Amino acid sequence: MTTRFQAPRGTQDVLPDMQPYWQAVNDAIRVVTRLHGFRRIDTPAFEYAGVFEKGSGDTTDIVEKEMYTFEDRGGERLALTPEGTPAICRAYLEHGMASWPQPVRLYTTHQMFRYDRPQKGRYRQHTQFDCEILGSTDPLIDAEVIAVLWRLYTMLGIRNIGVRLGSLDDLAPRRAYVERLKDYYRPHLEKLSEDSQRRFERNPLRLLDSKDERDLPYKDAAPKLIDELSPEAKAHHETVLEALGASEIPVAIDPLLVRGLDYYNRTVFEIVPTDDERAQGTIGGGGRYDGLIEILGGPPTPGMGFGSGIERVILEMQRSGVTFDEAAAADVYIVHRAEGAAAAVFGLASKLRSAGIPAICGESNKSMKAQMRGANHSGARFAVIIGDDEFAKGAGMVKDLSGEGEQQQMGIADIPAYLAAKLRA
RNA sequence: GCGGGCGUAGCGUAGUGGUUAACGCGUCUGGUUGUGGCCCAGAAGAUCGCGGGUUCGAACCCCGCCGCUCGCCCCA
Numbered sequence: 240m241t242t243r244f245q246a247p248r249g250t251q252d253v254l255p256d257m258q259p260y261w262q263a264v265n266d267a268i269r270v271v272t273r274l275h276g277f278r279r280i281d282t283p284a285f286e287y288a289g290v291f292e293k294g295s296g297d298t299t300d301i302v303e304k305e306m307y308t309f310e311d312r313g314g315e316r317l318a319l320t321p322e323g324t325p326a327i328c329r330a331y332l333e334h335g336m337a338s339w340p341q342p343v344r345l346y347t348t349h350q351m352f353r354y355d356r357p358q359k360g361r362y363r364q365h366t367q368f369d370c371e372i373l374g375s376t377d378p379l380i381d382a383e384v385i386a387v388l389w390r391l392y393t394m395l396g397i398r399n400i401g402v403r404l405g406s407l408d409d410l411a412p413r414r415a416y417v418e419r420l421k422d423y424y425r426p427h428l429e430k431l432s433e434d435s436q437r438r439f440e441r442n443p444l445r446l447l448d449s450k451d452e453r454d455l456p457y458k459d460a461a462p463k464l465i466d467e468l469s470p471e472a473k474a475h476h477e478t479v480l481e482a483l484g485a486s487e488i489p490v491a492i493d494p495l496l497v498r499g500l501d502y503y504n505r506t507v508f509e510i511v512p513t514d515d516e517r518a519q520g521t522i523g524g525g526g527r528y529d530g531l532i533e534i535l536g537g538p539p540t541p542g543m544g545f546g547s548g549i550e551r552v553i554l555e556m557q558r559s560g561v562t563f564d565e566a567a568a569a570d571v572y573i574v575h576r577a578e579g580a581a582a583a584v585f586g587l588a589s590k591l592r593s594a595g596i597p598a599i600c601g602e603s604n605k606s607m608k609a610q611m612r613g614a615n616h617s618g619a620r621f622a623v624i625i626g627d628d629e630f631a632k633g634a635g636m637v638k639d640l641s642g643e644g645e646q647q648q649m650g651i652a653d654i655p656a657y658l659a660a661k662l663r664a
Numbered sequence: 665g666c667g668g669g670c671g672u673a674g675c676g677u678a679g680u681g682g683u684u685a686a687c688g689c690g691u692c693u694g695g696u697u698g699u700g701g702c703c704c705a706g707a708a709g710a711u712c713g714c715g716g717g718u719u720c721g722a723a724c725c726c727c728g729c730c731g732c733u734c735g736c737c738c739c740a
Binding site: 245248299300301304305322351353355356357358359360361362365366367368434445450451498499500509517519521522523524545546547548549550551552572574576577606607608609610611612613614615616622624626627628636638640644646 | 665666692693694698699700701713730731732733734735736737738739740
């Protein structure tokens with residue numbers, strides 16, 4: 240390799256042109272979370288590795304092969320945050336949020352790090368919008384969390400998406416189901432794909448998720464968890480479904496929906512494009528995790544939340560045709576070519592800015608034509624031109640750039656008030 | 665981690681073995697005496713992703729690496 244630097248694999252620069260999308264997303268997040276009574280929390284970029292090893296599950300791919308784990312100079316094992324939920328639960332415990340009015344509604348936007356092979360919509364560093372509601376088992380909480388995300392996407396102009404909803408039941412009945420599922424698959428094990436043979440041991444629920452042709456014949460007849468839910472989980476699931484219906488959110492039951500994290504129980508969901516079959520289509524997903532806080536050493540505390548990748552959300556916005564007008568860099572551009580005027584020019588710009596008017600000064604060493612071009616490119620509505628003639632009189636020429644270019648001369652001291660009035664009109 | 669496709673100026677492309685790598689957009693400068701947008705002219709800008717090999721000669725063929733991308737795994 241030469242010494243030419245580039246952004247590390249799987250990372251990206253967010254250039255000015257893309258910032259309006261990020262602005263829009265962050266603005267909408269603020270609005271939506273406010274509508275649902277969430278409060279913001281920010282957690283560190285890294286945690287003790289154990290938070291995720293115990294919280295996310297140390298056999299999950301995220302922890303086992305994707306986590307950026309490192310030892311610091313003091314010998315502590317740390318990990319760059321690969322997902323938000325365990326970190327927020329850790330904070331819930333650490334700050335005694337059990338003593339706050341329950342349930343506690345928290346949201347954040349956080350950088351996530353996963354060592355994964357990059358693709359479109361899949362990066363080693365990405366940003367996630369995370370919402371968590373801790374301390375309630377109410378199925379309406381599940382529906383609300385889903386509704387938050389739906390409202391966000393709708394607000395951002397994303398079309399052609401749908402909710403996929405599933406239920407993983409509670410831990411004990413799910414274990415019993417997994418045994419039944421393994422009993423069903425065991426006689427056919429030899430004929431399954433290599434992936435599925437591995438899944439049989441590691442993560443049997445994923446057997447039903449396989450796309451391999453060799454596995455397809457066995458999928459249909461396999462017992463489905465959603466058909467065998469415990470009465471409590473079944474009632475819970477149905478309430479969630481009805482509540483979403485009442486919110487006019489399109490939901491498809493996905494009997495095979497499995498999430499990649501160990502801690503989920505009962506409700507799991509994803510929001511996916513309905514008109515695009517890409518592999519990284521999921522723009523947001525989450526579920527209920529009533530056992531997680533206990534795993535992290537706290538008292539039994541139910542939880543429900545989601546993560547949504549903002550990079551993917553933006554890709555969906557673009558796919559839905561959302562665009563933004565280019566914002567002007569300034570309202571006023573000061574063109575100057577006068578001997579000894581530097582201080583006066585800089586002072587005028589300062590006065591304009593103090594009056595809340597974005598202003599840019601042309602470069603002293605450039606011709607008037609070049610500076611005027613700069614004024615044009617800046618998108619400024621007015622140019623203030625200060626040449627030798629004007630400066631000698633303590634004046635400036637104020638030129639309206641929007642139309643034919645009418646201009647009038649006035650004292651430099653009068654310019655801020657004049658422009659403030661003009662720009663307000 | 666596995667398999668496929670791609671990689672030419674800031675961006676989009678042309679060029680598929682033979683002199684100083686082309687075009688559009690963009691950028692910069694100019695079109696006389698101090699003024700933008702349109703037009704015109706000129707300029708800058710590319711070690712053809714990087715390294716090695718084949719050849720008299722490679723952007724073009726071969727290999728390795730890097731990056732992007734599609735699928736798998738998995739996930740946001």
